[in-house]
Amino acid sequence: MKHLLSTQDLSLGDALRILDTAEEMSAVSGREVKKLPALRGRTVVNLFLEDSTRTRISFEAAAKRLSADVINFTGKGTSVSKGESLKDTVQTLEAIGADAIVMRHWGSGAAAQLAGSGWITSSVVNAGDGTHEHPTQALLDALTLRRHLARRHGTAPRGTDLSGMKVVIVGDILHSRVARSNLWLLTTLGAEVTLAAPPTLMPVGVEQWPCQVTYSLDEAIASGPDAVMMLRVQSERMHEAFFPSAAEYTRSWGLTDDRLALLESAGADDAVIMHPGPMNRGLEISAAAADSVRNTALEQVANGVSVRMAVLYLVLSGTETAGTPDLVPSAARRPEA
Amino acid sequence: MQAVPRDARTVLSAADIDRALTRIAHEILEANRGPDGIVVLGIPRRGVPLAERIAAKLERIEPGFDAAAATGQLDVTLYRDDLRRSTSRTPAPTRLPASGIDGAVVVLVDDVLYSGRTIRAALDALNDVGRPAAVRLAVLVDRGHRELPIRADFVGKNLPTSTAERVQVRLLEIDGPAGTGEVTEDAVAIMDIADPATAVGKDAR
Numbered sequence: 001m002k003h004l005l006s007t008q009d010l011s012l013g014d015a016l017r018i019l020d021t022a023e024e025m026s027a028v029s030g031r032e033v034k035k036l037p038a039l040r041g042r043t044v045v046n047l048f049l050e051d052s053t054r055t056r057i058s059f060e061a062a063a064k065r066l067s068a069d070v071i072n073f074t075g076k077g078t079s080v081s082k083g084e085s086l087k088d089t090v091q092t093l094e095a096i097g098a099d100a101i102v103m104r105h106w107g108s109g110a111a112a113q114l115a116g117s118g119w120i121t122s123s124v125v126n127a128g129d130g131t132h133e134h135p136t137q138a139l140l141d142a143l144t145l146r147r148h149l150a151r152r153h154g155t156a157p158r159g160t161d162l163s164g165m166k167v168v169i170v171g172d173i174l175h176s177r178v179a180r181s182n183l184w185l186l187t188t189l190g191a192e193v194t195l196a197a198p199p200t201l202m203p204v205g206v207e208q209w210p211c212q213v214t215y216s217l218d219e220a221i222a223s224g225p226d227a228v229m230m231l232r233v234q235s236e237r238m239h240e241a242f243f244p245s246a247a248e249y250t251r252s253w254g255l256t257d258d259r260l261a262l263l264e265s266a267g268a269d270d271a272v273i274m275h276p277g278p279m280n281r282g283l284e285i286s287a288a289a290a291d292s293v294r295n296t297a298l299e300q301v302a303n304g305v306s307v308r309m310a311v312l313y314l315v316l317s318g319t320e321t322a323g324t325p326d327l328v329p330s331a332a333r334r335p336e337a
Numbered sequence: 338m339q340a341v342p343r344d345a346r347t348v349l350s351a352a353d354i355d356r357a358l359t360r361i362a363h364e365i366l367e368a369n370r371g372p373d374g375i376v377v378l379g380i381p382r383r384g385v386p387l388a389e390r391i392a393a394k395l396e397r398i399e400p401g402f403d404a405a406a407a408t409g410q411l412d413v414t415l416y417r418d419d420l421r422r423s424t425s426r427t428p429a430p431t432r433l434p435a436s437g438i439d440g441a442v443v444v445l446v447d448d449v450l451y452s453g454r455t456i457r458a459a460l461d462a463l464n465d466v467g468r469p470a471a472v473r474l475a476v477l478v479d480r481g482h483r484e485l486p487i488r489a490d491f492v493g494k495n496l497p498t499s500t501a502e503r504v505q506v507r508l509l510e511i512d513g514p515a516g517t518g519e520v521t522e523d524a525v526a527i528m529d530i531a532d533p534a535t536a537v538g539k540d541a542r
Contacts, residue, residue: 001425017427024412024428033465038415066415158430313415317425 001314003115003124006133007185012161015142015188018310020158022143025313026306028065038313039068045098047090048127049075050106054277054301055127055137059102062308068316071096086110087119094120100316101125108132108177123315131175131237136311137276138181140304142189144296145227147303148272163190168220171231171253171284174201174242178276179231183211196220198253200242217253224266229274230255230284246283255289263294272296345505349494349525354477357493358387361475362394364491369442372402374470376441378411380459381429383448385410386510387477391446409433411445411466416458431466438467444491448506450476453487478525480504496527503530 001014028034044063048056056072063070073093075081080089090101100123103111108130115124128134142162149165150157167186173179173195186193187210194212195202196219206213214220221228233249243249250256255273263271273285273295281287289295349357369375372395379388392404414428434441445459456474463472475491480498498504505526512520 020427024415024430027431031466035465036415037461038420314425317420318423 003111003126004135004311004315005111005115005124005126007135007138007181007188008133010135010185010188012188015139015185016159016161018139018307018314019143019146021310021314022139022303022306023158025065025309026303028309029302029306035065035067036309037067039063039066039316041067041069042099042316043069043071043097044100044102044312044316045071045073045093045096045122046127047073047093047101047103049080050104050128052104052128054304055104055134058301058304059125059127059136059308059312061305063312065305066309066312068099068312071098086114087117090114090120090122094122098122100312102127102312104128106130125311125315128177131177131180133181133184134177135181135185136304136308137178138185139311140300140307141178141182141229141274141276142185143303143307144274144300145186145191145272146189147299148227148270148296152270161189162186165191165227166194166223166225167191167227167229168194168196168223168225169229169231170196170217170220170255172201172234172237172242173197173206173231174203175234175237176231182229183209187211194220194223194225196253198243198249217259218262221259221262222266225271227272227274228255228263229276230279232276232278233280233284250283254283255285257286257288260286260289260292270294274300277301345526345528347524347526348496349478351523354493354523354525357477358390359394361491361493362391362398365391365444365473365475366395366399368473368490372399374440374442375402375407375444376434376438376469377404377408377444377446378433378438378463379409380445380447380455381410381412382511383506383508384446386508387448387475388444388446389510391444391475406436407434411459411462413455413458413462416461418454418458431462433466438463438469440468440470442471442473443469444473444475446475448477448508449504450474450479450487450489450492451482451504453483453485456487457485477506478504494525496525498527501530503528 028036046056046059060070102125104127109132110129111124111126126133126135145162145165146157146160169179169182183193194214196214196217199215273289273292275297277297279285279290281290366372377388377392379385389408392408395402396404409432412429412431414426473490476489477493478496479489479492480496482500507520507524509523510516512518
């Protein structure tokens with residue numbers, strides 16, 4: 001795996017490999033020595049051209065736990081604000097010694113553009129591009145869901161998929177790269193996805209997507225889902241009037257105390273509430289729902305570090321022979337034992 | 338699973354393997370003067386069933402030894418020195434006894450000792466999960482060609498080989514019907530690598 005650009009083109013095998021690797025990575029977080037030597041001497045650049053706190057520090061923690069060196073580069077106060085092109089920026093970063101570039105960009109498709117441009121030879125990890133994809137967020141959500149499923153079945157999560165799980169994704173589907181990445185990945189893993197949003201926040205062409213669509217959150221909750229994923233209302237992307245007022249949004253689309261009670265009475269005894277963070281308490285999620293034991297937000301954050309460790313490990317190991325991994329002359333490889 | 342090539346010579350039969358493990362178990366107890374403090378850790382994949390078998394034998398010989406509470410596995414994938422070259426492998430779980438390994442006499446178990454690089458990685462991995470009083474090494478086959486100053490304390494069979502040969506260990510737990518293959522009994526076989534360029538891989542060890 002040279003790059004991680006999207007979950008839409010991620011095969012089931014690769015998805016399971018990332019999740020299984022992440023399971024072992026998370027075991028490291030429980031140890032006294034929270035460090036692995038796997039990426040010693042490699043350099044990971046966090047190139048964040050859009051505001052981010054948790055994703056950036058999560059990638060930073062992941063790279064550091066694998067002993068990589070980390071360089072953080074943001075848009076503000078750097079050469080980018082002086083008008084430097086992306087090409088010049090990434091070539092400069094590679095000249096400094098970057099082995100992988102973790103990029104968040106406001107433009108949809110920016111990561112794929114960078115990976116396919118031939119400007120650089122580094123691995124590219126998409127940390128969110130416009131309204132297109134945010135693959136590591138979907139992977140950490142899948143890891144959280146898979147563990148939830150495994151706990152319910154009393155089995156080990158390793159090697160399992162999400163067959164039969166019902167997941168409702170609620171809110172601003174239109175602008176949400178998290179929703180898109182989750183839709184593709186969860187579907188690949190065998191889960192059934194329902195999107196619930198007001199018509200103004202549902203993308204054009206949604207009927208072509210492999211999911212159910214509903215315009216009533218109450219209906220979606222009454223169907224007894226295994227997980228309800230609340231999306232953040234992204235006020236920074238709300239330049240038009242997508243809904244009349246915040247209060248009205250909360251009334252129709254917020255996970256309120258009433259809906260929390262409905263979820264509990266819908267027969268889904270152990271349904272979980274997910275949120276990619278940061279939560280807008282009182283807008284898309286009530287304080288009771290945010291603090292509920294069902295809420296996996298903090299577990300998601302912890303799993304985020306494990307998933308990002310797995311992704312960085314998988315894109316950065318074996319890169320010297322990328323393309324012909326099994327056809328290296330034996331003289332070039334050390335025998336193992 | 339790869340079919341066993343025609344030129345394969347079986348060097349250890351199932352009974353030979355069992356006898357070798359029994360002897361190793363006795364040697365471990367003799368060297369340790371009893372079962373106190375022993376923790377047996379297998380290195381995935383084939384070191385794990387071997388570790389379990391040795392632990393079961395230790396329990397049979399010394400009923401005071403609790404095999405279930407003193408057996409585990411230690412994954413070394415993320416400590417390897419060839420991560421840049423080899424294709425990325427999915428790490429296997431590390432499972433340690435609940436009591437940990439601090440102050441224990443850890444017996445590492447692997448199937449084939451070759452370059453010694455896996456054991457180097459295992460020593461580093463062990464260092465990150467605790468501080469054992471001592472570390473010993475038990476292997477089913479020592480085929481020579483060491484590249485590091487590492488030696489085994491307990492050896493099932495010393496097997497002189499050339500680097501153009503491959504040592505294949507087949508264990509029921511992994512290669513049998515319950516695992517991933519169709520092997521019907523344990524065996525250690527040795528064979529020529531037909532085309533070294535394509536045969537490099539896990540089985541080449």
